[in-house]
Amino acid sequence: MGDETVHALRGVNFDIHPGEFVTIMGASGSGKSTMLNILGCMDRPTAGHYILDGEHTEKLKRDALARIRSQKIGFVFQSYNLLNRTTAIENVELPLLYNPKISSAERRERAVKALEMVGLESRMNHLPNQLSGGQQQRVAIARALVNDPVIILADEATGNLDTRTSYEIMMIFQKLNRQGKTIAFVTHEPDIATFSGRTITLRDGLLKKDVVNEHVQDAKAAFEALPPPETFDEEDALA
Amino acid sequence: MSPITLIKIAIRALLRNRMRTFLSVLGIVIGVAAVITMVAMGEGSKKSIKEQMTAMGTNAIIIMPNRDRRGGVQMESSEMLEEEDVIAIRENATYINGVSPMITVSGQAIVGNNNSPTSLSGVSADYLKIRNYEIADGVMFDDDADRMAKVCVIGQTVVTNLFPDVDPIGKTIRYKSIPLKVIGVLKAKGSGDFGQDQDDVIFTPYQTVMKRFSATTNIRQIYANSIGEGYAEKATEEIMGILKERRSWTRPTDPFRVFTQEEMIQMVTSTSDLLSLVLTAIAGISLFVGGIGIMNIMYVSVTERTKEIGLRMAIGARGRDILLQFLFESVIISLLGGAIGIALGIAASETVKIAMNWPMSVSVTSVIVSFGVCFATGVFFGWYPARKASRLDPIEALRFE
Numbered sequence: 222m223g224d225e226t227v228h229a230l231r232g233v234n235f236d237i238h239p240g241e242f243v244t245i246m247g248a249s250g251s252g253k254s255t256m257l258n259i260l261g262c263m264d265r266p267t268a269g270h271y272i273l274d275g276e277h278t279e280k281l282k283r284d285a286l287a288r289i290r291s292q293k294i295g296f297v298f299q300s301y302n303l304l305n306r307t308t309a310i311e312n313v314e315l316p317l318l319y320n321p322k323i324s325s326a327e328r329r330e331r332a333v334k335a336l337e338m339v340g341l342e343s344r345m346n347h348l349p350n351q352l353s354g355g356q357q358q359r360v361a362i363a364r365a366l367v368n369d370p371v372i373i374l375a376d377e378a379t380g381n382l383d384t385r386t387s388y389e390i391m392m393i394f395q396k397l398n399r400q401g402k403t404i405a406f407v408t409h410e411p412d413i414a415t416f417s418g419r420t421i422t423l424r425d426g427l428l429k430k431d432v433v434n435e436h437v438q439d440a441k442a443a444f445e446a447l448p449p450p451e452t453f454d455e456e457d458a459l460a
Numbered sequence: 461m462s463p464i465t466l467i468k469i470a471i472r473a474l475l476r477n478r479m480r481t482f483l484s485v486l487g488i489v490i491g492v493a494a495v496i497t498m499v500a501m502g503e504g505s506k507k508s509i510k511e512q513m514t515a516m517g518t519n520a521i522i523i524m525p526n527r528d529r530r531g532g533v534q535m536e537s538s539e540m541l542e543e544e545d546v547i548a549i550r551e552n553a554t555y556i557n558g559v560s561p562m563i564t565v566s567g568q569a570i571v572g573n574n575n576s577p578t579s580l581s582g583v584s585a586d587y588l589k590i591r592n593y594e595i596a597d598g599v600m601f602d603d604d605a606d607r608m609a610k611v612c613v614i615g616q617t618v619v620t621n622l623f624p625d626v627d628p629i630g631k632t633i634r635y636k637s638i639p640l641k642v643i644g645v646l647k648a649k650g651s652g653d654f655g656q657d658q659d660d661v662i663f664t665p666y667q668t669v670m671k672r673f674s675a676t677t678n679i680r681q682i683y684a685n686s687i688g689e690g691y692a693e694k695a696t697e698e699i700m701g702i703l704k705e706r707r708s709w710t711r712p713t714d715p716f717r718v719f720t721q722e723e724m725i726q727m728v729t730s731t732s733d734l735l736s737l738v739l740t741a742i743a744g745i746s747l748f749v750g751g752i753g754i755m756n757i758m759y760v761s762v763t764e765r766t767k768e769i770g771l772r773m774a775i776g777a778r779g780r781d782i783l784l785q786f787l788f789e790s791v792i793i794s795l796l797g798g799a800i801g802i803a804l805g806i807a808a809s810e811t812v813k814i815a816m817n818w819p820m821s822v823s824v825t826s827v828i829v830s831f832g833v834c835f836a837t838g839v840f841f842g843w844y845p846a847r848k849a850s851r852l853d854p855i856e857a858l859r860f861e
Contacts, residue, residue, distance in 0.1 A: 263774060263855050284778045291776020302771045302858070306476055318461055319776040325465075364775070 229255035233428045235421060237405060242398040244406045244414040247423035257407050261294055261374050262286045274371045291319045295365030299377035301357045303349040310345040313363045335363035339393055355386035362393055375406040379413055385447055391416045391440035416440050461781055470788040484757045488797025489804060491747030492830050496805025498743045499826040502736020506729050508819035513725045520590055521695055522719045523682040539715035541679040548702050555695035558586030559684040561666045565673045569662055570634045576621035580635050580662050582669025590685045598629045598644035601665050608667045613644035615659035638672055640664060692720035751837040758790050758845035769849050770857025783850035790842025798834030802827050
């Protein structure tokens with residue numbers, strides 16, 4: 222508020238290489254969001270460089286940033302941000318609408334493929350309110366995949382989900398990473414970070430830690446190790 | 461984004477808020493329908509006035525004494541028209557087809573127990589062709605043979621009033637105790653320019669009126685018709701020249717006033733032009749209000765969909781894409797309203813025409829212009845909300861709840 226300038230990030234320097242799965246951690250106020258906005262080309266650093274896929278982004282105009290977002294970045298948000306009253310497949314197609322080179326036939330084909338990758342091919346024509354939270358987030362992941370981005374950015378993508386569903390989502394991310402996708406995953410949950418190959422920790426705008434995880438946890442194994450879900454009997458619940 | 465995609469997105473967004481879309485469309489519908497109907501009314505009345513004027517006689521010219529009145533007081537004694545003027549015009553004018561004096565006497569025509577309050581018009585035989593009257597039965601009197609003869613030719617209204625059951629030809633009517641023999645009956649003509657009954661007439665030779673009824677040599681009006689359209693001005697000049705020459709007229713003011721049919725049409729239509737301009741302006745204001753309605757709803761829509769806008773921007777929409785998306789919505793609203801409004805306006809015009817027997821004429825121009833104005837309205841009133849949307853910061857917009 223006011224005229225006071227806050228430097229959310231100061232002198233942070235790191236590289237993310239193709240095929241990496243990086244989690245970015247930090248408490249609130251650590252600069253996580255600013256970092257994500259810069260990585261996602263939603264914002265430009267006031268000083269310094271951000272080179273994405275060999276392209277300097279710090280001097281780009283709004284439209285050029287939009288083009289980069291359209292072609293090189295896939296976003297997954299905490300609150301899914303699906304368009305309501307719009308079917309899953311149409312939500313997935315959305316990023317391709319802003320790329321004039323892609324025909325409507327190709328759009329459909331790629332969206333179907335993306336939904337297959339997240340295991341929702343059977344729910345293509347469902348509306349978001351007909352899907353569970355986990356399914357909605359999978360649609361959102363498909364949407365992030367559909368433009369074949371150089372990096373997928375996830376912003377607290379499991380933040381609204383219970384543990385089981387979170388692990389399911391992490392299974393998908395790990396699968397995508399194995400297929401060669403580069404992923405940057407912002408979270409404040411330490412156990413989520415254990416599924417990634419590298420963790421960058423920010424504190425007060427500074428890079429505090431940048432460590433490679435020796436023991437990456439397999440999300441599938443973790444999921445199976447969870448106690449079976451409690452089966453709710455409606456009558457019991459009412460009694 | 462292709463226009464088809466934009467249209468699809470816009471239509472979907474509009475269908476999402478059916479009631480709201482319907483109300484915004486309604487604002488435009490009312491405006492456009494009002495414009496179409498008002499213009500149709502104006503055009504219709506203008507057309508019907510023209511038609512009636514033409515029915516009166518296409519190239520008619522009326523000559524009257526120039527009464528120079530100031531503040532209601534007659535300044536100098538006006539020149540009077542005389543029989544010799546009529547003869548001089550008939551003999552010398554080359555741009556004139558026919559000429560007739562017109563002297564009227566008011567009174568009652570009586571046959572037995574029937575009477576008809578019809579004024580008696582003293583004219584010459586030319587009067588029929590000047591005013592587009594036709595003989596249905598019998599003959600018109602002859603200027604020379606029937607000079608001062610006690611004969612008359614009557615219109616259909618008079619026939620109905622005086623001779624409900626019998627053939628009027630050869631019968632006698634009494635006008636101010638003077639018997640006039642009916643030698644001809646006119647074809648029905650209908651009502652005239654200002655609603656008067658053109659069939660409620662009794663024509664008699666003008667000399668008969670001068671001699672037997674009014675005892676005057678003065679003529680109030682002379683009717684003439686020019687040889688064709690476009691000759692009215694030349695004929696007027698010629699007549700004025702003849703009339704001045706007869707009087708060795710040297711004063712700068714003209715002794716007589718000459719009205720041509722064309723002038724009279726202009727006079728009447730300019731009044732109706734003004735009326736239709738006022739009506740159209742009022743209708744235009746309602747269209748403007750409809751446009752404000754669109755603007756209002758688009759602002760609400762942009763605010764409501766801030767998060768959607770943020771998302772679209774995050775996944776690659778440029779400001780331009782967002783601008784077009786919202787602009788398409790407002791243009792679709794206004795064009796839809798325009799199309800429905802035009803249909804409704806035409807329907808309303810036809811209904812008024814049939815139900816109330818008003819002259820209505822939907823002009824193609826008004827339809828095309830209305831549609832164009834609707835498009836412009838959509839763009840104009842959609843522009844600011846759309847621009848607001850396109851300038852949102854994606855980070856802020858995504859955070860919006």
